[in-house]
Amino acid sequence: MSANKVIATVFWDARGIIHIDYLQKGRTINGEYYANLLDRFNDNLKKNRPHFAKKKILFHQDNARVHTCAVAMAKIYELGYELLPHPPYSPDLAPSDYFLFPNLKKWLGGKRFDSNDEVISQTKAYFEDLDKSYFLEGMKKLDKRWTKCIELKGDYVEK
Known part of the structure; x- marks a missing residue:
């Protein structure tokens, strides 16, 4: 026997991990859970990135139903985040996915x-051991992928 599947929701930026949520066994992520998770993320953002306090937060997430449902969108609006657009079925533009x-x-394989x-x-140890430049590289790849997507007029951006 080995451990079961562990579902993690990771909020990160070019400087590193801001918040990780590990879903408890037997729970599912719904709109209410995600809205509460956004509150916890926002608390960690204020604590770990105080220089963002008076800045507009650009927030990127994929368009999974739980992220786009009314309760989640209301929470994003309440928090004052500017939601970046994410085309449907585009894991090629979601930094966590690619x-x-x-x-x-x-690494876990x-x-x-x-x-x-x-x-x-x-998993915590893995993220803690990463050089801070690692996360910046992920954001740079997003910039390149967005540019390529625009050049391809919205077509799928391959690796």
Whole structure:
């Protein structure tokens, strides 16, 4: 036996991880859960990035139903974030999908864990060990992918 699947929601920017939420076993992410998660993220953002306090926050997320439902959109509006557009079915433009999680999965690949807590601990250690320039590189790739998407008039941006 090994640990089960662990679902993580990661909020990050060019400087690194701001907040990670690990979904409790047996729970699902719905609009209310995500809205509460946005509140927790916002608290960590204020604490970890105080220089953003008086700046407009550009917020990027994919267009999964839980992210675009009325309660989540209301929370984003309440927090005063400017939501960047994300075309439908475009994992090629979601930095966590093309950059952050694939590299984490490679690092975790082949390892066996006795518990979900061990997976969480190792995931935290992985992110803590990354050089800060790593996250900046992920944001630079987003800029390049957006440019390519525009040049391709919205067509899929391949690796």
